[in-house]
Amino acid sequence: MGIVYVLRNSLFRTAAFRMAVLQALLFAALIAALLGIVWWSVGVYAERQLRAEVKTEMASLLQAASDGTVDMQINQRAAVMPLGPDYYMLADAAGRRIAGNLSYHPSTPGWHTVPLNGAQGEDGGDADQMHLYAVRLADGRWLVAGSDNRSVVELGEVLSERFIDVGIVAILLVLLIGGLTSWFYLRRVDALGELAERVLEGEQTLVIAGSGRGDEFDRLAARLNHMLERMRVLMEGMRQVSNDIAHDLRTPLTHIRQRLEANLEKNASEAVLRESIEQTLVDMDGLLATFRALLRIASVESRQRHGGFEEFDLSATFDSIVETYLPVAEDRGQQLEACIQPGQRLRGDRALLTQMLANLIENALHHTPPGSRIDLALQATPHALTARISDTGPGIPADARERVLRRFVRLDSSRSTPGCGLGLALVAAVANLHGIRLKLDDARPGLLIELGFPKLS
Numbered sequence: 001m002g003i004v005y006v007l008r009n010s011l012f013r014t015a016a017f018r019m020a021v022l023q024a025l026l027f028a029a030l031i032a033a034l035l036g037i038v039w040w041s042v043g044v045y046a047e048r049q050l051r052a053e054v055k056t057e058m059a060s061l062l063q064a065a066s067d068g069t070v071d072m073q074i075n076q077r078a079a080v081m082p083l084g085p086d087y088y089m090l091a092d093a094a095g096r097r098i099a100g101n102l103s104y105h106p107s108t109p110g111w112h113t114v115p116l117n118g119a120q121g122e123d124g125g126d127a128d129q130m131h132l133y134a135v136r137l138a139d140g141r142w143l144v145a146g147s148d149n150r151s152v153v154e155l156g157e158v159l160s161e162r163f164i165d166v167g168i169v170a171i172l173l174v175l176l177i178g179g180l181t182s183w184f185y186l187r188r189v190d191a192l193g194e195l196a197e198r199v200l201e202g203e204q205t206l207v208i209a210g211s212g213r214g215d216e217f218d219r220l221a222a223r224l225n226h227m228l229e230r231m232r233v234l235m236e237g238m239r240q241v242s243n244d245i246a247h248d249l250r251t252p253l254t255h256i257r258q259r260l261e262a263n264l265e266k267n268a269s270e271a272v273l274r275e276s277i278e279q280t281l282v283d284m285d286g287l288l289a290t291f292r293a294l295l296r297i298a299s300v301e302s303r304q305r306h307g308g309f310e311e312f313d314l315s316a317t318f319d320s321i322v323e324t325y326l327p328v329a330e331d332r333g334q335q336l337e338a339c340i341q342p343g344q345r346l347r348g349d350r351a352l353l354t355q356m357l358a359n360l361i362e363n364a365l366h367h368t369p370p371g372s373r374i375d376l377a378l379q380a381t382p383h384a385l386t387a388r389i390s391d392t393g394p395g396i397p398a399d400a401r402e403r404v405l406r407r408f409v410r411l412d413s414s415r416s417t418p419g420c421g422l423g424l425a426l427v428a429a430v431a432n433l434h435g436i437r438l439k440l441d442d443a444r445p446g447l448l449i450e451l452g453f454p455k456l457s
Contacts (some may be wrong), residue, residue, distance in 0.1 A: 020178015024171045027235070031167035039156050046152040047131065051111070054133050057086070058145045065137055074099040085148045087130060093140035106134035106142055116148055127153060183203070192224065199228065205246040251285045279346075311456070314346040318378050318387070321357045325365065333370035336361075339377040344385055347455055348434045356430040359423040360389045360449055368393030368446070387451040401440040 064070040076090040078101035088100040095105035106112060112132040132146030244438045263276050322338040329336035346353070365373045377388045396404060405428040431438040437452030 020175055020181065023178065024174040027174055028167060028171055031163060031170070035160065035163040035167075039159055042159060043152055046155055047143040050147055050149065050152065051131055051133070052132060052144055054147055057134060058133050058143070061088070061143055062135065063250050065143060065249055067340070070143065071099040085127065087132070087144075087146045087148070087151050089142070089144040091144070093142075095142065098141070100144070102132075102144060102146070104132065104144060106132070106144060109134050109136050112146075129270055172416070190221070195224075199231075217357075222253045236304065249287060252287060256280050256283050297406040299372055302442070309348055310350070311345055311347045312350045313377060314385075314453070315340050315344045317350065317354055318376065321354065321361060322376060324358075325361045329365060329374065332365060334368060335363060335373040337373065337375050339375070339379075342381050344378060344380050345456055346434075347456060349430075350431045353434065356427050359427050364389060364391040364393070364447070367391075372446075387453065388448060389451075390448040391446040392443070393446045395442060395445060395447040396440060397440070404440075405438070 024438065031079065061070055061073060064073040071090050077086065077155055078088055078099070082101050084101075087102040089097055089102035089104060090099040092098050097103060103175070104112075110133070112134060114132060116127050116130055127148035127150035130146050130148045132144055134142060134144045137143055205369050259276050259280060263273055318338070318340045322336065322340070326336050361374070361376070372392045374389070374391045379386055379388075405424050428438060430436075431451065437450075437455045439452075441448040441449040441450065
């Protein structure tokens with residue numbers, strides 16, 4: 001009962017088994033159509049053969065008629081097969097039978113297809129008609145030879161029986177193969193489902209093993225493994241972000257609390273309280289800016305900004321960024337040089353890309369000393385559109401270049417410098433949204449950031 005229940009509630013409900021049933025129905029329809037075509041073709045061929053035999057028999061009778069022995073020949077043949085399947089008749093000019101086993105009055109010479117007359121005998125088998133060939137002799141008499149179609153009908157019945165037998169066996173084989181295929185697919189799917197359940201229960205180091213045959217299940221396993229790895233990285237990232245948020249927010253909140261508590265205990269003057277409140281507002285603004293940056297990154301990573309994509313002039317955006325930050329660089333005693341190829345266009349979110357470029361320029365300005373040089377370039381080739389931002393500052397160690405693209409990661413472990421470590425994380429999120437290849441490299445000296453933009457098709 002358990003096996004029957006499993007088969008009824010699992011195997012027979014699979015898409016593979018339903019496909020097998022559909023294939024069986026289509027195969028049955030094909031068998032029926034093929035039977036009809038073959039039966040008709042064989043029937044036509046058999047009738048042609050039958051008429052050819054009748055014509056051969058008529059030629060022999062005409063030879064006998066010229067020899068004057070046709071009546072004797074007809075009586076001999078009719079005596080051998082009085083009930084068919086061959087029929088003969090010699091009749092006078094008025095159509096009255098002189099010899100033979102056929103009663104028929106032909107009106108014209110040539111072929112006649114007539115219903116089988118039971119008066120000629122009861123052993124007609126499954127025959128239902130006769131093919132007769134009539135010739136009018138020179139003396140006015142009628143000579144008729146023919147045969148019934150029992151051989152044609154019997155051949156059709158044999159073909160029908162064989163086709164039905166083969167069709168039943170084939171349909172059963174299709175259903176059997178469908179059942180086995182469904183069982184195989186169900187077993188593989190259940191194995192994947194079991195692994196998914198284990199992932200839901202908290203296991204994160206699972207690897208789905210493929211069969212090595214390179215089939216669709218192996219391709220699915222590869223995609224699931226990629227998804228599991230991505231989930232593991234995201235979960236690890238979430239834990240790291242949680243820890244970093246707790247660390248970065250705890251410090252300013254602790255300072256705020258200590259400041260307020262100290263002012264309460266000391267009965268501070270109005271001027272001191274005002275200064276404390278102003279500093280608290282500054283700290284709170286920093287916290288709100290951190291949360292706004294987190295929400296912006298989350299919005300970008302969730303792909304909610306695809307609706308804002310449009311084609312725009314990327315070169316003009318670069319020019320605008322340079323125009324904005326050139327005075328800032330001069331005030332800081334730094335050089336900002338640009339080499340921008342005009343007329344380069346891109347499809348994307350202009351506001352996000354502007355923010356991405358601004359973050360990269362600000363990162364270079366804030367992390368390089370006075371006298372440093374910052375170069376911004378946008379160049380196009382027939383196959384690529386590339387932007388490069390380089391500086392002559394201290395750069396980023398090779399082992400930290402991938403890590404600094406994560407949230408709250410700062411090379412200043414003491415966090416004594418301004419910032420919350422979200423600028424490059426936003427850059428990475430915007431680049432991923434637009435399909436931009438982001439690469440951090442060594443400018444010797446300094447940092448080189450390369451952006452590979454997708455070209456418009």
